[in-house]
Each structure stands twice: as C-alpha cells, then as structure tokens.
Amino acid sequence: METQIQLTCEDVPGKADARIVRFIGDLDATNVDFTTEKIFGYFDEGLVKIIADFKQLRYVNSTGLGVLLHFNKSAKEKAGCFKIVNLNENVYEIIEIIGATSLLDIYDELDEAVAALV
C-alpha cells in the first residue's frame, strides 16, 4: 500500500539529540500509525528534539492533529521538544480553528526553530 505521507530526516549541526523531519504529503487517519512509529522511533533513539518541517505537508485532519499534540506532549515528557515550521495557510487555519496554536510550538522559519533549540 502506498502511504500518503513521506518522512525524511536530516541532522541538525551541533545538536546530537535533534533532527529535522520533513513531512511530505497528507497526514491523516490512514498513516498516523506509520508516522507515530517513525517519530517514536526517533524518541527511542534519544532524538527527542524534533523540528517538523511542514513545507510540503499539504493536508492534516483531526486524527493527524491528535498525533501532533501527542508528539508534542511526549517530547516534553522526555525533556525534548516538537517544533513545527513552515506551515501552509490551510493547515495553519485548521490548527487555529481547533484551538491548538497555543499548544503546539510553531515557528515561521526553520532557522528560528533551530536557533530556539536549547
């Protein structure tokens, strides 16, 4: 089965416990398990500081938002973070409608999110 989402990963120079994860496609009920497995896989490897680049994330639904909140909470519990950058307007508005903008760690640009890593 072809999944509607692809996740690619790259290092953050000078931050051994951080990764930039690029979300490409749609995040929905059909691939939250796959996405959870990937992100929790990073957590299990000690990569608890994740910068999620949503530049190519076209779509997110309520199930997808549920797991984003879950990643955010789990990362914090592990003394890490789950920062989101480059949200497209449509996806941002859905997060806003749900009232989750203040719960998620959202940045406009990748550089800002990297600079905010502790």
Next chain:
Amino acid sequence: MNNNALVMEISSDEVSSEVAVLKITGFLDFSGIAMLSGFFGKITAENKNYLIVDLAGVEMICSAALGEFMGYRKKLADKGGNLVFAGLAGAIRSKLTLLGANKIFSFYHDVRGAINAYKWDYKKQSKSITVSFPPFLKLVPPVRQLVSRLARQNGYSTKDAFRIETIVDEVCNNAVEHGLGDPGSEIVLRLSIDKEKVELNVTNQSDPEKISTLRELIKPAVQSDHVGDDDKRGRGLALIRMLSNNMDVKITERGTSVHVVKLREEQQ
C-alpha cells in the same frame, strides 16, 4: 483475578474457515509461552493457516513470546499462510518496532483491517468504487486522478497507474462528448481493482437518434489496431484498445457502456 492476568481466546467463525483470530489480553511474559504454544497447537489442528493476533488488550510482551510468534509465523508461511498483528498501539507497538518485528510481521490498526488485507492478498478479492458525475469536461481530470491514485495506493506502479489514468480520461471524454449533453444526465464509472487487474465500466446516456452514427464512429477503432492519420474520430477508443487488455463497447437505446480490462504489468 489480577487485572494483568493473561487471557487468550480464539474466534474464527466470522471470517473464513482458513482464518483464526487469537485475542490476547494482559501481560504476555515468559510464563505465558506454554499457553501460547497450546493455542498454536489448536489452530494447527483446525487447519487454519492465517492467524490474526489481536494485541489491543496486551500490556506487555516479552522477547521470548515474540520469538514464539516468529516461529509459528514461519510454520504458517511454509504452508502458504501468515501470522499478522492487529490492534498494536503505543508502547507495545514501539517496543515491537524497536525489536525489528515490523520487518517480519504486518501490523494492522484493528482486526477488521487485517481481515480486509487477508481478503485482498490471499483471496484476491477486488475493491470497488462507483463514481457518478454530470457530463462536464472539467470534471474528467478529477475523476481520472481519483482512479490513478487508487491504483497507486493499491500497489500499482506509476507507469501502470498512468496508463490506467489515460484510459479513464479517454473513456470519460468520449462519454462527455458523445453522450447526452443534458446536465441532468450522469456518467457512471465503476472501478474494480484487485492484485492483478483493473476493470472499468463507464456508462452514459445517449441520444437514441444518434445510435447508428455512434456505431459507425466506433467501428474503425473497435475493428482495427490502427487508426489512419485522416481519422479524426475514434482515436481515443483506439488508444484505449492499445493500452488495455480487453475493451468492449455496447451502444443501446439506454446508452453507451464501455468495459475495459487492464492487467497489472509491473510489480513494485
């Protein structure tokens, strides 16, 4: 009874005589291995080669139990069957993934998802979708992209999916161009897809007075592999014929119906 006590039960009647569902709840640690082996014995005795293990209620699995599952999966695979996991979530899923179990076992969200996969993979059952839309040319690209996405999603290669998309485009464009132009009429596309082929059936209403003209129009494309350079009409049908493995066109007073079969060419 303690809340974490290990419970196992088999249900099998609802799916198929070849499938067993083993539901496990509680802590599956070393002390549960004997119980697990006992259930595997029962399943073997019943000649069921496809086992879905429902782990939704499991709170812990030890690596020895995972080894037991691997051993039994191998036995089933040797007989052409499989052992898959359903209902895995949270920490248990993470642990199994960390142990590399996802490379050996298929994981499904729930038992129903595992059953659907069994029907697709082992019973070669088809999936179908029916789309109806008014005869507007602008709606054809969304329709052909829907079919292309479904083909790709079900494991067809990009090339196969592109060819299927081209077939849908040509059939639907013809239905719009030659069908009843009335916005109240509809074009109905039924797609049936399985592991080996895609079948399309596109019907549209036609003007009864144009039936003989339509029959003349399709003749060159239906009868010959080649359409001459001067034949402005019928090129779409000829293309469908070349891209597909079987094409059948019926024109009656009720309308036109095009049936196309396209075999899967590339495995991914």
Next chain:
Amino acid sequence: MSVAFPYTIGVKLQSDPDVIPAMRKFISEALQVSGFSAKFAFRTEIIVDAVCNNAIIYGNESNADSEVEVSCKVHEDRVEVVVKDRGGSVENIERLKEAVNCSKPEGPLADDSEPAGMGLEIVKLLSETIELDVDENNLTSIRVVRKREDTA
C-alpha cells in the same frame, strides 16, 4: 464547457479507510475546477474526511463488504455533502446523535493530550448545518451544508 449549477457527484465506496484520501481529494478537485477557492475546497475536504471516517469505522464497523454512499451536491453558493452508512451499533448511533445534536463548540477543541472524537466537532466548526437522519433499519445519513465564503 464550464459546469452548470447545481450538479451532483456521487461516490459509493467499500468500507476501507484507505480509499478515503483519494475520494476526498476527488471532491476537493471537483470543487476547484467548478470555481470554488482552494481554501473552500480544503475545508470541504476536511469535512468529507471526518464524516467518511466516522461512517466507515463506526457506522460500518470497517466491514469492507458494507458500502458508504457519499453525495456532494454543488450549488453556486454552497455545497451539501450527504454520507450514508449502515449505522453500526446502538451505542454508536446514540454517540453520533449526541455528537451531532450538541451545540457548536465555543472553546478550543484540543487539549495537550491526544484528542478523541474531534472529527465531528471540526465538521461543526467548518459548516453551516449538520443534520443526522436514522431510519427504522438504523441506516444513518449525515447531511452537512457549507456555504461559499469567498470567490476563487
């Protein structure tokens, strides 16, 4: 040739959640080629996604042999989405009635835990009306209307 309003597109699909992404994109693209804005199409896509997931997972209990029927009537100024399923268990129908009939949420839907049942709440926030009809055989139909708010 352009489209003529109103028109209806219908989709009958088996209860396989994996079909939903392709189907919701189809409806979204149909709206865009009909002159609706990308934003309107995106929000309608969210509605279709949530209602269909609900129909497949709860209404038809993911049984691939049961069908879900989606109809999308496209008017110049609004879209009506109707999704029919087999209803599922009595508990599901009661839960659905409660979810549809309670008032629109006013505060944020999300807390910092994984939210459950947020799908239909989003539908309410994105639509003008949402109605539920359950017939004597428990066949369930949800009708959602979303008005056009901008031009493409």
